[in-house]
Amino acid sequence: MLGTHRHLRGLVGGVAVVAAVAAGAAAHASAAPAPAANGAAAPAATTQKVLFDDTKAETAGNADWIISTSIPDPTKQNASPSKETDWTGALSAWGVALQKTGDYTLDTLGSGNTITYGTGGALDLKNFNTFVLDEPNNQLSAAEKTAVMQFVQNGGGLFLISDHKGSDRDNDGWDSPQVIQDLMSNNGVDNNDPFGVSDDDLDISSGTPTAINDSSDPVLNGSFGKVTSSEIDSGTTWTLHPSDNANAKGLLYTSGSSGNTGVFFATSTYGSGRVAFWGDSSPVDDGTGESGNTLYNGWNTDSNAALALNATAWLGGGSSGGGTGGTTAGSTTGTTSGTTSGTTSGTTSGTTGGTGGCTSGQLLTNPGFESGTSGWTATSGIINTATKEPAHTGSYKAWLDGYGKATTDTASQSVSIPSGCTTANASFWLHVDTAETSTSTAYDTLKVQVLNSSGTVLGTLATFSNLSHNTGYAQHTYSLAAYAGQTVTLKFTGVEDAQDQTSFVVDDTAVNVS
Known part of the structure; x- marks a missing residue:
């Protein structure tokens, strides 16, 4: 049974970075x-x-x-x-x-x-x-x-x-x-x-x-x-x-x-x-x-x-x-404030379409973590229902770090990218809060990487840090088209230094192909 997440040294509500960027220039x-x-x-x-x-x-x-x-x-x-x-x-x-x-x-x-x-x-x-x-x-x-x-x-x-x-x-x-x-x-x-x-x-x-x-x-x-x-x-x-x-x-x-x-x-x-x-x-x-x-x-x-x-x-x-x-290559983001009700579980069924035998759909198992660790290899206890860090949807999410001490947490899943698909995108919703006060130094980081079957890093999709803190969740999407025809591992690695917690909360992941 999954336990409650660690005791925090004090959550600090950060600036809604991505949302504020949008709002700041809307005028x-x-x-x-x-x-x-x-x-x-x-x-x-x-x-x-x-x-x-x-x-x-x-x-x-x-x-x-x-x-x-x-x-x-x-x-x-x-x-x-x-x-x-x-x-x-x-x-x-x-x-x-x-x-x-x-x-x-x-x-x-x-x-x-x-x-x-x-x-x-x-x-x-x-x-x-x-x-x-x-x-x-x-x-x-x-x-x-x-x-x-x-x-x-x-x-x-x-x-x-x-x-x-x-x-x-x-x-x-x-x-x-x-x-x-x-x-x-x-x-x-x-x-x-x-x-x-x-x-x-x-x-x-x-x-x-x-x-x-x-x-x-x-x-x-x-x-x-x-x-x-x-x-x-x-x-x-x-x-x-x-x-x-x-x-x-x-x-x-x-x-x-x-x-x-x-x-x-x-x-x-x-x-x-x-x-x-x-x-x-x-x-x-x-x-x-x-x-x-x-x-x-x-x-x-x-x-x-x-x-x-x-x-x-x-x-x-x-x-x-x-x-x-839209984004032809690279990344897109979206934001929500607070928590959205509902659940995300299982794998979205795909429909056959496109060329080269591609079956359009979502490939990850248990993308919203609602079935606990099913489909995921993760540090013990980080996939949980702790209310101090609410999920984006449903009850479960992956809460990496947040201890206020030197720690490394990981969550990963292997996925095969069909060679016949022309589009392959990895996406996830991320919330970051921190007790770090620096506005210039990344003390704690979350890397989102693609690895091969031997564990070698093929590419880093993104790196977030305590400087990325936001009040709600932001969606991030990255192309995996370069790995078509390969079985790769999508891995989240959170690394925290010896003091002042930073929590990286991941939910509603997906690898969509078409």
């Missing part, structure tokens, strides 16, 4: 474009908000990586721009193209400001769908890196554009490859390669990277056009690490490259958000800007414009800033 009428049936991004139903950064020396030296000299609001320079020279900046063509659709509002975080998340400021990341860091030349502070990671974790879109090794515009000892890699590997939220992508820190003088053949990818085949190639003019590449994040994907590769290396443009997900990586700033440079800067007109070369614009649309399609809409 800005933000929403994201739902993918069309062919996988291309459909026109946005309401306005997406995009914030371009100019706090990290993006205009130092001969650089000019801004959409307008009117900061923060480019429309103060020209309210109805029709051509790139209506706004002044090397990125003005990008900004004007978005502005002309009527589906976007744009701002710039100007020099002297700080990147923040959840502070209530008008230019706080919580108010935006997408944040663009184009060739940042100064290291982000610890608090800024935490802000960016929380923004993505809670549904934001992050556009990281690097440049070549040694492109230190202001001679402070930091160039954009170093700045970006530092953000990804030393952020205090998840330092274990959260995006599954690393910057190669190279100086490649020229090339024409080409796109993979994937007609369903919304970045390569979006509403702004089809992407076939880009260009590299003194830039770098990226390396993918799918064992760290299974959703890391290369879209364009340098000549002779494929697989995990030589990636010029990549996408990934983290938490509920999305990330895009570009290896050179020249492709988004339109050749116009302030006098005296060294500019290069790459915007109208190859498919650069379509790539930048499609990626912006895709990045805004997560759950940040009130954005809604």
Whole structure:
């Protein structure tokens, strides 16, 4: 018989992170474009908000990586721009193209400001769908890196554009490859390669990277056009690490490259958000800007414009800033406050459909834990009915950690992903509360991973922490399509440090295929 969960050192009602992200930007009428049936991004139903950064020396030296000299609001320079020279900046063509659709509002975080998340400021990341860091030349502070990671974790879109090794515009000892890699590997939220992508820190003088053949990818085949190639003019590449994040994907590769290396443009997900990586700033440079800067007109070369614009649309399609809409790859979230009545038990019966013999349906046994440990391998006692942490639905849930001492709890289940199915998604509802008071350090973590039959980690779908605390439950969904034809184990691992409890409460899991 399952016993009552452990005594807590004091539950602290956290901020409803995901719900607050949605509510915080609802006032800005933000929403994201739902993918069309062919996988291309459909026109946005309401306005997406995009914030371009100019706090990290993006205009130092001969650089000019801004959409307008009117900061923060480019429309103060020209309210109805029709051509790139209506706004002044090397990125003005990008900004004007978005502005002309009527589906976007744009701002710039100007020099002297700080990147923040959840502070209530008008230019706080919580108010935006997408944040663009184009060739940042100064290291982000610890608090800024935490802000960016929380923004993505809670549904934001992050556009990281690097440049070549040694492109230190202001001679402070930091160039954009170093700045970006530092953000990804030393952020205090998840330092274990959260995006599954690393910057190669190279100086490649020229090339024409080409796109993979994937007609369903919304970045390569979006509403702004089809992407076939880009260009590299003194830039770098990226390396993918799918064992760290299974959703890391290369879209364009340098000549002779494929697989995990030589990636010029990549996408990934983290938490509920999305990330895009570009290896050179020249492709988004339109050749116009302030006098005296060294500019290069790459915007109208190859498919650069379509790539930048499609990626912006895709990045805004997560759950940040009130954005809604479908997810072609990666994750989606939903929220409920408090507890929902009802029960979830057994396995949903599937119906035959699709191609290749795929039987559509839900594959996990006892997905809502209502039959106790049936189907699950779990730390003793964590699947329970303790009322201090109510279930999302029904009575049972998996309550990992919450002891206030050094502990590791796990819950896992093996599942076979049919090879004939085109869609496979793992989902679950998660509630996190904590007694930790830090707003920047992840002391306690929950990893959601995919393992093979030998117990080797094939990929980390997400990492949550005490910084992810929320008052209700939030739903998270991640693609398992990469494991089609394999029998894998879906595993939740909660790790708590020696003091101040963090509870990770999981319920209503599913692996749906079609």
